[in-house]
Amino acid sequence: MVxxxxxxxxxxxxxxxxxxxxxxxxxxxxxxxxxPAANSGSAAGGSRTPQAFELAGASITSHGxxxxxxxxxxxxxxxxxxxxxxxxxxxxxxxxxxxxxxIRANGVQTSLELRKTTVESLGPVGQAAAFAMPSAPALTVxxxxxxxxxxxxxxxxxxxxEARMLVSDLLEIGIQQRxxxxxxxxxxxxxx
Numbered sequence: 001m002v003x004x005x006x007x008x009x010x011x012x013x014x015x016x017x018x019x020x021x022x023x024x025x026x027x028x029x030x031x032x033x034x035x036p037a038a039n040s041g042s043a044a045g046g047s048r049t050p051q052a053f054e055l056a057g058a059s060i061t062s063h064g065x066x067x068x069x070x071x072x073x074x075x076x077x078x079x080x081x082x083x084x085x086x087x088x089x090x091x092x093x094x095x096x097x098x099x100x101x102x103i104r105a106n107g108v109q110t111s112l113e114l115r116k117t118t119v120e121s122l123g124p125v126g127q128a129a130a131f132a133m134p135s136a137p138a139l140t141v142x143x144x145x146x147x148x149x150x151x152x153x154x155x156x157x158x159x160x161x162e163a164r165m166l167v168s169d170l171l172e173i174g175i176q177q178r179x180x181x182x183x184x185x186x187x188x189x190x191x192x
Contacts, residue, residue: 055101055112058094065094067101069112 056077057068069089070077080086082094092102092109099114152160 051110051112053089053103053105053110053112055099055114057114058096058099058101060096065096067091067094069101069103 052072054070054072055067056070059066059068059079065082066079067082068077068079069091071087071089078086078089080089080091082091084091088105090104092104094101100111102109102111104110
């Protein structure tokens with residue numbers, strides 16, 4: 001599928017922003033049931049230290065490459081072209097193969113990676129059943145047979161089409177008459 005650069009500049013940032021909002025939801029506290037347990041640490045086994053900035057997305061268009069940098073403290077994101085600076089944040093480089101960006105903020109150069117989505121198992125299926133809503137009685141629906149339209153002869157179909165065209169023409173004539181009446185009223189008011 002070929003997208004124009006305008007469509008790409010409008011659609012991709014919206015999708016990436018929606019994805020970054022979904023990924024960053026709940027970052028404010030450790031009491032969310034959707035976050036990994038506090039003692040699990042990161043995938044490498046160490047504890048994850050919060051960063052001041054996160055890479056929320058990237059967009060490569062015919063106008064160049066832009067990355068979305070999310071400021072964790074300000075809870076604000078901004079799209080910055082590679083090589084440009086915005087609000088004391090300079091995007092030095094971007095590696096699309098690794099989804100990695102190098103930024104310089106407040107004099108400190110930092111490498112950021114796009115967050116990967118992880119899914120953790122909740123255990124056996126039986127445990128999930130404890131959270132299930134009580135079941136409602138089953139509803140039975142008897143589907144009605146499809147509506148059968150009566151056969152219309154070509155002459156009847158022609159008469160119906162002509163009647164619809166007549167109504168359409170009458171509506172159009174009424175609109176034109178209303179416009180002419182309003183114009184005449186305006187001219188009469190202007191002459192007084």
